[in-house]
Amino acid sequence: xxxxxxxxxxxxxxxxxxxxxxxxxxxxxxxxxxxxxxxxxxxxxxxxxxxxxxxxxxxxxxxxxxxxxxxxxxxxxxxxxxxxxxxxxxxxxxxxxxxxxxxxxxxxxxxxxxxxxxxxxxxxxxxxxxxxxxxxxxxxxxxxxxxxxxxxxxxxxxxxxxxxxxxxxxxxxxxxxxxxxxxxxxxxxxxxxxxxxxxxxxxxxxxxxxxxxxxxxxxxxxxxxxxxxxxxxxxxxxxxxxxxxxxxxxxxxxxxxxxxxxxxxxxxxxxxxxxxxxxxxxxxxxxxxxxxxxxxxxxxxxxxxxxxxxxxxxxxxxxxxxxxxxxxxxxxxxxxxxxxxxxxxxxxxxxxxxxxxxxxxxxxxxxxxxxxxxxxxxxxxxxxxxxxxxxxxxxxxxxxxxxxxxxxx
Amino acid sequence: xxxxxxxxxxxxxxxxxxxxxxxxxxxxxxxxxxxxxxxxxxxxxxxxxxxxxxxxxxxxxxxxxxxxxxxxxxxxxxxxxxxxxxxxxxxxxxxxxxxxxxxxxxxxxxxxxxxxxxxxxxxxxxxxxxxxxxxxxxxxxxxxxxxxxxxxxxxxxxxxxxxxxxxxxxxxxxxxxxxxx
Amino acid sequence: xxxxxxxxxxxxxxxxxxxxxxxxxxxxxxxxxxxxxxxxxxxxxxxxxxxxxxxxxxxxxxxxxxxxxxxxxxxxxxxxxxxxxxxxxxxxxxxxxxxxxxxxxxxxxxxxxxxxxxxxxxxxxxxxxxxxxxxxxxxxxxxxxxxxxxxxxxxxxxxxxxxxxxxxxxxxxxxxxxxxxxxxxxxxxxxxxxxxxxxxxxxxxxxxxxxxxxxxxxxxxxxxxxxxxxxxxxxxxxxxxxxxxxxxxxxxxxxxxx
Numbered sequence: 001x002x003x004x005x006x007x008x009x010x011x012x013x014x015x016x017x018x019x020x021x022x023x024x025x026x027x028x029x030x031x032x033x034x035x036x037x038x039x040x041x042x043x044x045x046x047x048x049x050x051x052x053x054x055x056x057x058x059x060x061x062x063x064x065x066x067x068x069x070x071x072x073x074x075x076x077x078x079x080x081x082x083x084x085x086x087x088x089x090x091x092x093x094x095x096x097x098x099x100x101x102x103x104x105x106x107x108x109x110x111x112x113x114x115x116x117x118x119x120x121x122x123x124x125x126x127x128x129x130x131x132x133x134x135x136x137x138x139x140x141x142x143x144x145x146x147x148x149x150x151x152x153x154x155x156x157x158x159x160x161x162x163x164x165x166x167x168x169x170x171x172x173x174x175x176x177x178x179x180x181x182x183x184x185x186x187x188x189x190x191x192x193x194x195x196x197x198x199x200x201x202x203x204x205x206x207x208x209x210x211x212x213x214x215x216x217x218x219x220x221x222x223x224x225x226x227x228x229x230x231x232x233x234x235x236x237x238x239x240x241x242x243x244x245x246x247x248x249x250x251x252x253x254x255x256x257x258x259x260x261x262x263x264x265x266x267x268x269x270x271x272x273x274x275x276x277x278x279x280x281x282x283x284x285x286x287x288x289x290x291x292x293x294x295x296x297x298x299x300x301x302x303x304x305x306x307x308x309x310x311x312x313x314x315x316x317x318x319x320x321x322x323x324x325x326x327x328x329x330x331x332x333x334x335x336x337x338x339x340x341x342x343x344x345x346x347x348x349x350x351x352x353x354x355x356x357x358x359x360x361x362x363x364x365x366x367x368x369x370x371x372x373x374x375x376x377x378x379x380x381x382x383x384x385x386x387x388x389x390x391x392x393x394x395x396x397x398x399x400x401x402x403x404x405x406x407x408x409x
Numbered sequence: 410x411x412x413x414x415x416x417x418x419x420x421x422x423x424x425x426x427x428x429x430x431x432x433x434x435x436x437x438x439x440x441x442x443x444x445x446x447x448x449x450x451x452x453x454x455x456x457x458x459x460x461x462x463x464x465x466x467x468x469x470x471x472x473x474x475x476x477x478x479x480x481x482x483x484x485x486x487x488x489x490x491x492x493x494x495x496x497x498x499x500x501x502x503x504x505x506x507x508x509x510x511x512x513x514x515x516x517x518x519x520x521x522x523x524x525x526x527x528x529x530x531x532x533x534x535x536x537x538x539x540x541x542x543x544x545x546x547x548x549x550x551x552x553x554x555x556x557x558x559x560x561x562x563x564x565x566x567x568x569x570x571x572x573x574x575x576x577x578x579x580x581x582x583x584x585x586x587x588x589x590x
Numbered sequence: 591x592x593x594x595x596x597x598x599x600x601x602x603x604x605x606x607x608x609x610x611x612x613x614x615x616x617x618x619x620x621x622x623x624x625x626x627x628x629x630x631x632x633x634x635x636x637x638x639x640x641x642x643x644x645x646x647x648x649x650x651x652x653x654x655x656x657x658x659x660x661x662x663x664x665x666x667x668x669x670x671x672x673x674x675x676x677x678x679x680x681x682x683x684x685x686x687x688x689x690x691x692x693x694x695x696x697x698x699x700x701x702x703x704x705x706x707x708x709x710x711x712x713x714x715x716x717x718x719x720x721x722x723x724x725x726x727x728x729x730x731x732x733x734x735x736x737x738x739x740x741x742x743x744x745x746x747x748x749x750x751x752x753x754x755x756x757x758x759x760x761x762x763x764x765x766x767x768x769x770x771x772x773x774x775x776x777x778x779x780x781x782x783x784x785x786x787x788x789x790x791x792x793x794x795x796x797x798x799x800x801x802x803x804x805x806x807x808x809x810x811x812x813x814x815x816x817x818x819x820x821x822x823x824x825x826x827x828x829x830x831x832x833x834x835x836x837x838x839x840x841x842x843x844x845x846x847x848x
Contacts, residue, residue, distance in 0.1 A: 029496055030445075030496060030500055031475075032473075036449075057492050057750060058496075060490050060750065061490060062527045062758060064734075068601045068602070069602040081450070081451055084450065100644050101616065103616075143461065144462045145462070147457070151461075151462070165451055165454060225670075226722070228670045228696065229670070229721055229723065230722045231722075231727075333606060336611070338613065338614040339614070339615045339616065340615055340618075342643070342644045342646075343701070345673070354692075358678050361614075364602055366678065371673060371674040371692070375730075379725055379726035405451065491774045492750065494778065495778050498779045524793060525766060525767070526765065526766060526767030527771075535780075
């Protein structure tokens with residue numbers, strides 16, 4: 001018997017000496033299908049889960065605490081690391097919350113670019129979902145195909161902002177850069193490519209696949225009341241038959257002008273959610289196609305004009321004294337938004353991503369709370385996993401599409 | 410049959426390659442580095458991307474393993490929080506010798522932008538690190554480069570792991586030394 | 591003289607504030623919307639204040655009424671989802687926490703924020719039986735602020751480890767952690783006796799020890815691990831295919847598929 005001490009401890013995951021014939025299994029925090037650092041303590045009776053206890057916090061980085069110690073502009077790159085699969089949606093949700101607090105609105109061209117980036121991020125995130133979900137269930141080839149298309153989308157993001165993963169592509173009050181030359185043509189080609197591949201590769205590989213259907217159908221069933229009560233949003237809510245999409249119901253940016261559908265599934269199971277993700281990607285390409293002609297009709301202004309809060313464009317800073325002074329104050333001290341509190345929900349690829357900001361008129365937020373969809377979806381696991389079989393646990397975790405950057409923050 | 414008899418002296422020489430044990434062992438070690446899938450945060454996505462279709466890690470003999478018992482390299486991809494640190498150390502202890510560690514991304518190197526209460530300020534506080542890979546998040550090419558640097562490093566090492574100078578967890582002044590490995 | 595740092599709020603402060611700077615307030619509008627008016631009428635007896643701030647109806651209540659008000663909102667006004675719940679630390683100013691519940695009505699697409707002030711040390715009633723999402727949210731609130739929740743099924747730390755000391759989101763808790771936090775992983779893995787060997791955390795992001803050959807090796811000037819720093823070039827070869835030659839002109843051809 002090994003002598004346990006601090007450096008070579010004696011750990012056993014399985015506990016056999018129990019009276020009630022159940023077995024406790026520790027799933028994670030390092031598990032290839034745990035989507036990050038989820039630790040699940042599962043109590044099994046035979047192969048059936050009788051109790052599940054999700055243990056989170058293994059990726060807690062103190063992001064909300066950082067927000068209280070950073071000026072509003074400083075904090076923006078930190079939001080990238082929340083939902084790191086679709087960074088721009090976090091940047092955008094934060095920027096929108098601060099803009100609502102300041103009472104400013106981004107110019108039209110910035111809105112077009114932002115909406116494009118948001119939808120592009122939605123495609124990136126959904127492709128990633130399909131890739132990892134299929135990989136968890138056992139369809140390795142879909143992972144390789146989906147990452148191929150995802151790389152093209154990442155190339156587009158990289159052309160725009162220079163980063164593959166942590167974009168910081170949105171600023172408070174607008175966007176930092178205009179689209180590079182030829183970007184829109186590439187985007188149109190990418191939309192065609194995604195539509196083609198969705199139909200001919202993913203749907204052909206998965207949708208009618210017998211194994212895929214057997215693994216996903218009637219697994220992880222959430223009723224509409226449960227989904228609402230557990231705080232499910234996004235595809236998790238729409239997969240349970242509740243037609244609620246913030247883009248449609250509480251429209252922000254250009255979504256009120258765009259023509260798109262909200263796919264809903266009444267199946268309430270993992271298969272329905274998978275179909276929903278596929279349909280949402282098609283809607284995203286539809287939105288992107290509508291946005292491309294809108295871009296050319298806009299004025300070239302990229303940042304909102306609000307000298308009290310937002311620095312003037314670089315040309316003005318270099319030529320005009322007052323703009324330079326404002327810029328100096330804004331950079332060294334940070335903007336001081338009015339006193340008040342704001343909660344702005346946005347529809348991120350995972351669900352409702354909202355920032356609650358409490359401002360006391362200081363350059364530092366008094367309290368910032370990030371309402372992350374994955375946090376509540378993880379809470380749901382403790383009820384959803386009970387009664388399922390151990391083989392379905394991975395499927396359910398995959399279909400909830402949780403990202404631990406925003407669960408633990 | 411006479412045509413099957415090869416005259417080694419006149420064509421390519423004897424089918425013997427002379428080498429040292431070190432070179433032979435290191436050739437094997439460096440060309441089949443199996444990393445542990447240890448995705449912690451954002452960098453894990455780039456680690457997955459480098460294993461996926463465009464970057465294709467497999468061509469370097471790098472195949473991700475889910476179990477620490479089968480892995481040679483631990484790629485610490487992402488922020489290591491204090492709650493997680495003991496598990497990271499335990500996984501490192503579970504890996505069999507010889508083992509190497511790549512610390513991927515700024516968070517793993519130094520804590521990076523997360524200079525907060527919950528983040529381990531550099532994984533080298535708990536695990537000896539061979540390659541530090543900067544970037545937030547490093548691109549897949551960078552991870553491949555790190556892997557190639559690690560291969561170079563392994564090729565320079567001795568086959569006998571006891572002879573290699575491993576990084577030990579000492580203070581920066583280096584007065585007190587303790588082999589924690 | 592040592593700089594005075596107030597102990598009750600150790601978060602970062604603005605280093606300079608203009609004497610004449612007047613902080614404006616986000617406008618609070620009286621309730622006019624028909625749906626919001628019906629909500630206000632439904633809970634009229636229990637609210638102390640109500641207004642609309644940036645599109646959200648804000649209801650101020652007394653902390654002991656929280657379950658009652660949320661029940662009315664859920665059952666009569668159709669607010670079936672509690673999208674967020676947390677607290678704000680006002681201990682330094684008022685010795686109180688401000689708690690808020692962010693509710694969503696799916697059919698009307700309206701949002702209500704229920705706000706209450708809870709005295710330090712007091713406990714709040716759990717709303718877990720109304721909204722199951724409060725299960726995790728209340729645990730997080732307990733973890734981050736130490737606010738006790740009555741009748742919660744499993745009130746335990748959720749994000750920080752079980753043996754953690756302190757509640758991180760309090761204003762008295764420094765961003766970079768206290769003494770306990772800074773040694774947590776060393777104590778846990780190696781034990782307290784290894785503190786001297788491993789050394790304190792480096793919290794200075796700009797600190798570079800140029801001659802530290804244990805942590806850094808300069809490409810082209812490498813020395814063995816721990817050997818003295820040297821300015822002599824070493825003959826370690828890096829193959830050209832690996833190192834990028836930035837002087838070379840990049841090829842203009844792009845991948846066709848892009």
